[in-house]
Amino acid sequence: MSLEEFRSLLNRHARPDWTTAVDGVLISRIDRADPPAPSMSGTVLAVIAQGAKRLALGDRVYEYGPGQFLVASVDLPVTGQFLRVEPEQPALGFGLLLEPSAVAELLLRAGPGDTPRTGVGTPSGIAVGDAPPALLDAVVRLLRLLDEPRDRAVLAPLVKREILWRLITGEQGAAVRQLGLADSGLSHVSRAVRWIREHYAEPFRVEDVARLSGMSASAFYRNFQAVTAMSPIQFQKQIRLQEARLLLATHPGDVTGVGLRVGYDNPSQFSREYRRQFGAPPSQDAARLRGAVRTPAGAVT
Secondary structure, X not given: OOHHHHHHHHXXXXXXXXXXXXXXXXXXXEOOOOOOEEEEOOOEEEEEEEOEEXXXXXXXXXXEOOOEEEEEOOOOEEEEEEEOOEOOEOEEEEEEEOOHHHHHHHHHHOOXXXXXXXXXXXXXXXXXXXXXXXXXXXXXXXXXXXXXXXXXXXXXXXXHHHHHHHXXXXXXXXXXXXXXXXXXXXXXXXXXXXXXXXXXXXXXXXXXXHHHHOOOHHHHHHHHHHHHOOOHHHHXXXXXXXXXXXXXXXXXXXXXXXXXXXXXXXXXXXXXXXHHHHOOOHHHHHHHHOOOOOOOXXXXX
């Protein structure tokens, strides 16, 4: 399938806030190449039609371009940057938010042998690949429904299910399938990720979070590293620093207070780790952030 119609549909229906008339469907149109920026990935399928995007998760770097996709099965702290962007050729991307309940329903409906066997070990929370023609075709048909309001309410949920099925049965389907399995290694790590995000300002023992996740400490640490490319403590630090950056955008003159609020008792340590993460001390970075707008959900598109 030609990417021409895909690009045309994205260009026509792009909004500043990335939303569309179809719930859970996002369209990104980026007109300039900004420096790398931190965000949360969301649980999302992202397909690029024009331009490219580079995403860093811990020490892993992912890059995907036209006709390629990225799937994030856990909401992870990432640093992303759009590439190959020109004013006359903006980066264009499609995003679909992934719901564990929808994955679980499809897995329950599938017959024996309909889905590939899951490999050994817990998959990474992020994977990239070439979008097969059947997946791209379904994405374009979903976007066409933006021009067909009469048919949209009935047909959009069906096409979204088809896209999800193509993912589940495709090359990178292992992570998506585990998203819908309540007792998978990925679901246990997702539980821990949610807990750390909700309690990021609190100190914790890895053994306690492992117990909350239903895993032994050794299995938890191994699976957490596989999914997130970080240790639990490194993950917490990423969340703390990202939250601090958001707070500094609205409280630029209260660096010490922001550091305390996100869990840093030592202002020097906060300033040192903030500078290492964002390339400038908190006060200087806050001046740049004034008036910044938070990235929309599904920021990997």
